[in-house]
Amino acid sequence: MENFIEFLSTNFSSCIWLAVIFLAMIPTLESKIAIPFAMNTGLWGGLALPAWHALLFSFIGCMLPSILVIFLSKKIKRHTTGFVTNVLKSRYSVKSTLLEKQDGTFKKYLFLTTFVALPLPLTGVWAGSFLGGLSNLKPHWCIISIAIGAFISCSIVTLLCTVLANSVGYILMFSILIVTVFLGIDLIISVIKSIKGKLTATK
Numbered sequence: 001m002e003n004f005i006e007f008l009s010t011n012f013s014s015c016i017w018l019a020v021i022f023l024a025m026i027p028t029l030e031s032k033i034a035i036p037f038a039m040n041t042g043l044w045g046g047l048a049l050p051a052w053h054a055l056l057f058s059f060i061g062c063m064l065p066s067i068l069v070i071f072l073s074k075k076i077k078r079h080t081t082g083f084v085t086n087v088l089k090s091r092y093s094v095k096s097t098l099l100e101k102q103d104g105t106f107k108k109y110l111f112l113t114t115f116v117a118l119p120l121p122l123t124g125v126w127a128g129s130f131l132g133g134l135s136n137l138k139p140h141w142c143i144i145s146i147a148i149g150a151f152i153s154c155s156i157v158t159l160l161c162t163v164l165a166n167s168v169g170y171i172l173m174f175s176i177l178i179v180t181v182f183l184g185i186d187l188i189i190s191v192i193k194s195i196k197g198k199l200t201a202t203k
Contacts, residue, residue, distance in 0.1 A: 016049055017057045024061025027126040028179055031150070032119050034058040035157045036172035039165075055158040062125045062150045069126060070142050073133025099131055108137060109145040116149025119157050121179050125150050 016038060024034035038054035102108040116128035125146055132142030161168050
């Protein structure tokens with residue numbers, strides 16, 4: 001991850017905003033990494049983006065794949081067998097269950113917004129877009145709900161980086177560490193589930 005960040009900072013010094021959009025488009029990383037990356041004077045010196053620029057470009061980067069993910073997952077759900085949809089849903093089984101348990105359509109959209117708004121690993125725009133796309137919720141309202149959540153998430157991270165302006169570099173490194181740890185845990189859990197499934201099938 002550090003090498004990837006170094007690659008971006010080396011090759012995008014003349015267009016930091018593009019690197020921020022690109023970074024924010026990546027699943028799991030999103031604004032959690034993109035904003036402290038954009039505001040990091042240790043990487044960019046005086047070229048580091050001001051807070052509102054970091055927020056804006058990160059928000060744009062987060063939302064660009066969202067629309068595609070929502071409509072693509074809706075299309076997959078409509079035009080494939082239950083197997084494909086079930087495989088995707090199983091990846092988000094707990095989150096899908098929590099969404100479906102919400103009483104009333106408005107609460108489901110509110111849950112989607114809250115889920116995306118939390119700047120934590122394994123939450124965010126990509127996960128929220130899959131949840132919305134695989135549900136029976138209307139795509140345009142999903143996009144609006146996710147956009148609100150993404151803006152809140154970007155604002156939280158931007159505020160944190162602004163308040164702790166002297167520690168933005170540490171925030172970036174801590175965010176990278178947390179994301180890496182959670183991805184590792186998620187991978188281990190997925191492997192264990194896969195092994196259990198195969199063992200159950202052979203019995």
